[in-house]
Amino acid sequence: MVNKLPKTQKKYQLKIPSQSDNLALIRELIAKVASQVGFDDEEANKIELAVDEACTNVIKHAYNHNSNQIIDVLVKTDTKKITVIVSDKGLGFNPDKVKTPDLNESIKAGKKGGLGICLMRTLMDKVYFQIKPGQKNQVTMIKYIN
């Protein structure tokens, strides 16, 4: 529920080495900003998880665990929504080819992975990708305040 609304748009940015140890810091930023905007704990946690998934994808797939690379997390808020843009300059992928995983098939194959983008799309109201491999890959996630 809405309990605090910012009077103007606000912007926060975190540029941080691409390593899993930094995920906690990113989640902390998201939790604080989401709370300030007026998301309740449950909704803030969903946003945290979606951003964690996006950043994990960057660490694992875009940068292949190279911690010398940088993840750029930009958070924008206004009275109606929070927008989180996660950018990298690593390997890209074709988001159109990422389908909702068939969990039965994953079990049969003993397969790990494939749930991250599915979770992001489910937890946020809008998720879209702009992929330019090696130049700039971006995932933009938006959540509206109910």
Added chain:
Amino acid sequence: MVNASGTKSTSPIAIIRVGGYMEMTTSDELDKVLDGLIQKQSYQIIVDLANVDYVSSRGWSIFLSKIKEIRENGGDLKLINLTTNVYEVYKVLEFFWFLRVYDSIDDAVSDFENNVPPMPE
């Protein structure tokens, strides 16, 4: 943080207690602990998520990837004490088709002891 222990010294049931936010690093720890139990042919496994704030996709994927082998060997993997946030994602991902959740360790142990099948038949 991931810890594994038994319910009693004589019990074949293994309890894994996970704490914090189950993201990439913690999930990989869980993966290793589960592999260790499977290697020791310990197939009756309870994962206590009471102190887990959130389970990321990596964590859920690890559960999925182990179920087949565990069940083929007559065991099961049961989740207990899910927090509201974790239960929310459990529902979102529709894991209720594959994994049973319990409110207490006693309920999960009881199902093992009474040979309740892993999922409804």
